[in-house]
Amino acid sequence: MLIEVTINGILKSFETSPGEILLDLLRREGYKSVKRGCETGECGACSIILDGKLAKSCLLFAPQVSGHEIVTLEGMESFSKLHPIQRAFLDEGAVQCGFCTPGMILAAKTLLEGNPHPMEEEIKEAISGNLCRCTGYIKIIRAIKKAGEILKGNV
Amino acid sequence: MKVYSPETIEETTKILGKLKGNVHLLAGGTDLVVKVKEGTVLPENLINIRKLPLDYIKEEGNQLRIGALTSIETIHRSKPIRTYAPILSDAAGKMGSPQIRNLATIGGNIANASPAADTVPPLFVLNAQIVLKDQKGSRVIPIEKFFSGPGENVMRRDEILMEITFRKCAQSDEWFFSKLGQRKALAISKVSLAFRGKVNQNRLTDVSIALGAVAPTVIYAQRTARFLESKTFDSALIDEASRIIQEEASPISDIRSTSEYRRRMVGALLKQGLWELKAGVSPD
Numbered sequence: 001m002l003i004e005v006t007i008n009g010i011l012k013s014f015e016t017s018p019g020e021i022l023l024d025l026l027r028r029e030g031y032k033s034v035k036r037g038c039e040t041g042e043c044g045a046c047s048i049i050l051d052g053k054l055a056k057s058c059l060l061f062a063p064q065v066s067g068h069e070i071v072t073l074e075g076m077e078s079f080s081k082l083h084p085i086q087r088a089f090l091d092e093g094a095v096q097c098g099f100c101t102p103g104m105i106l107a108a109k110t111l112l113e114g115n116p117h118p119m120e121e122e123i124k125e126a127i128s129g130n131l132c133r134c135t136g137y138i139k140i141i142r143a144i145k146k147a148g149e150i151l152k153g154n155v
Numbered sequence: 156m157k158v159y160s161p162e163t164i165e166e167t168t169k170i171l172g173k174l175k176g177n178v179h180l181l182a183g184g185t186d187l188v189v190k191v192k193e194g195t196v197l198p199e200n201l202i203n204i205r206k207l208p209l210d211y212i213k214e215e216g217n218q219l220r221i222g223a224l225t226s227i228e229t230i231h232r233s234k235p236i237r238t239y240a241p242i243l244s245d246a247a248g249k250m251g252s253p254q255i256r257n258l259a260t261i262g263g264n265i266a267n268a269s270p271a272a273d274t275v276p277p278l279f280v281l282n283a284q285i286v287l288k289d290q291k292g293s294r295v296i297p298i299e300k301f302f303s304g305p306g307e308n309v310m311r312r313d314e315i316l317m318e319i320t321f322r323k324c325a326q327s328d329e330w331f332f333s334k335l336g337q338r339k340a341l342a343i344s345k346v347s348l349a350f351r352g353k354v355n356q357n358r359l360t361d362v363s364i365a366l367g368a369v370a371p372t373v374i375y376a377q378r379t380a381r382f383l384e385s386k387t388f389d390s391a392l393i394d395e396a397s398r399i400i401q402e403e404a405s406p407i408s409d410i411r412s413t414s415e416y417r418r419r420m421v422g423a424l425l426k427q428g429l430w431e432l433k434a435g436v437s438p439d
Contacts, residue, residue, distance in 0.1 A: 018158040018201065021192065040189050041255060042341055053228075053257040059188045060258070061181070063158065064203060107253070128340030129252025 003066035007031070008075025016062040022048075023057040026072065033073035033102040037131075044130030047103035048072055054110045054129070073102040076109070084150040085109055085143075094143035096134035103130045108144045116152050118144070160203045164315070167204060168290045171313045174200050178312060181205070182224055183259040185251070186267055209262070209317060212236060217323050223262025223316045227251070227274070230261055239323035242277040242330040242349060249273060249332070252340045262316045265301070268308045269343075271368040275302075276349035277332055279365030279373055281321040287314045302372035327353055328361075329432055333424040337411070344368045345412040348424045352383070354432070359383045364425070369404035369417050376403045379425070393429045397422035 004013045007026075016025055023046045026034045037045030039058045046057045049071035076083040082090070085108050095101050104127055111118055111126035118126065123144050132140060161167040171178065176199040181187055183205075190196035209222035212233050219239055221230065230236055231247035250256055250264075250273045264274045265285065275298070283298045287310060298319075301308050310316065324330070330351045336342025347367035353360045362380040367373050379400040386392050406417035 019156050019191070021188070039192065041185055044252065044254060047254055050257075054254045055257055056254045059185050059255075061184065061188065061203075063160075064181075064184065064205065110253070126253060129254045 001063065003063055005065050005067070006069040008071055014062070018061065018063055020062045021058060022060040022062045022065060025062040026057055026070075031072045031074055035099055035102060037099070042131070043100075044103045044107070044127075045100055047106050047130065049106055049110060052110070054107055056129070071106070071109075073105060076105065083109075085112070085147040088143045088147035088150060089140075092139050092143035092146055094136065094139040096132075096136045100130055100132045100134075104132070104140055108147060111144070112148050112151055116148050118148060120145075156198055156201055158201045158203060160206060162206045164207060164209075164288065164317070167202065167207060167315055168288060168313065170202060171315065172290045176200060178202060180266070180315065182263040182266075183226065185255050185259040186263065204315070214239075214323075218320055219323055221261055221319045223265075223318055224260050225262075226257055227259045227261065227264065228253070228256035230274070231256060240277070240281055240321065241324070242332050242351065243274065243281065246273045246277045246332045246334070246347075246349070249334050249339075255341070261319060265298075265319070266308060266310065266316050268302050268304075268306050268372070270305050270370060270372055271344045271347070272373070273334060273344060273347060273367065275373045276347050276365035276367045278319065278321070279375060280330070280349045280351040280363040281324070282363075283319050283321040285319055286317040288317045289314045293317065299373075299375060304371050324351070325353075329354055329435075331428040331432065333428055334367075335420050335424060343411060346406075346417050346420045346424060348421065348428065350425070350428055350432075352380075354388065357388050359388050364400070366400075366404055366421060368411075369406040369421055374403070376400050378403055383429075388433060393426055393433070396429065397426040400425050 035045035037043035041056050041059045048057045051068050085105050107127045107130050123141050159170050178200045179198040181201055181203045209224040211222040213220040214235050227247045227250050231244055237244045261274055264272045278298050285296045285301050287294050332349050334344045334347040336344050344367055349365045352362035362383045364376040364380050366376055379396050382399055383396050401418045401422045404418050404421045406414040408414045
């Protein structure tokens with residue numbers, strides 16, 4: 001079956017099957033920022049933004065997103081320029097092994113778009129569905145705070 | 156696996172009435188997709204109901220009506236629910252993670268019939284009604300009659316869960332929802348407890364308590380509720396109630412916890428909640 005889905009602002013069509021998991025489709029189509037972690041909805045490494053909301057691509061059948069809009073980390077850079085959240089993660093050293101980073105950045109994006117002045121508790125809540133196995137949470141939280149400042153124009 | 160994506164209720168009930176073999180309804184998919192991948196569920200027919208117009212929260216007089224496809228996150232953030240059923244909003248916010256709450260639906264949480272489902276104890280103390288529909292018509296079932304065992308409910312295979320209705324809570328209602336899991340996010344409850352009641356002149360009235368994950372289905376702790384209404388709201392009452400409630404629970408040991416721990420924690424959650432309630436209503 002053929003599905004049409006807008007990924008990072010570009011309308012794409014893919015051949016898929018009813019039982020294909022969205023995570024598998026995205027990876028085979030080259031969206032490698034979408035990581036294969038637990039595959040049971042626990043770790044958040046496969047997070048995407050679906051119609052403006054954070055979701056886990058391992059919990060969706062590909063045909064379910066037909067006609068919908070997806071953003072992956074690949075869609076955050078523009079003209080090879082890093083998004084301020086990516087910049088903040090780099091500057092704060094919020095990346096250790098890097099496996100959780102795409103999901104963390106997308107979680108930060110959905111948080112900061114609705115709430116540019118998050119409290120620390122709100123940041124923790126926003127990334128509560130994303131596991132960092134290096135346990136580098138302090139720097140991740142610091143990076144998200146800094147990204148908020150950058151996006152507000154305070155830095 | 157054959158997949159159907161109906162867009163109307165009529166179309167859906169017609170398909171359900173016609174299909175032979177096993178049928179699964181796909182709403183948010185946060186439980187079903189994992190089960191399909193693990194192979195514990197092998198659907199011959201999958202009906203994707205996400206397009207049905209069942210994503211709503213409506214106020215009608217003193218009633219709230221929630222469409223079965225309303226997401227857990229929407230319920231958590233909904234103003235009418237925060238105002239008129241704050242216990243349900245609170246429990247919704249304690250479920251899963253942001254990603255799960257955005258996809259998961261209240262109808263799915265109920266129909267799945269997990270004894271640990273977090274929206275269900277609040278719906279018990281709200282005396283919620285479940286509206287089911289088939290090709291011929293609808294029927295309404297009180298939530299406490301909806302479950303028949305772990306993962307089992309009274310829905311017939313040709314029925315669809317349409318909506319959940321209940322009376323708005325009064326401003327004077329006191330409530331708490333406590334959940335004990337391995338950690339704050341993404342933990343399935345080892346024990347959960349929903350309490351609703353009123354405090355009048357140092358007496359508790361209209362008490363309703365529901366327990367999750369300590370019996371084959373969510374249950375009312377009726378003996379405890381009646382006991383709490385019988386005497387002055389003091390520390391002796393709290394101690395005795397948290398002993399009685401442990402007798403009402405019949406937990407099992409499983410991967411998440413032991414029956415002994417669950418039983419004690421039911422008492423502890425009640426005790427903690429009642430003490431906080433007491434501190435909140437009587438500053439002395």
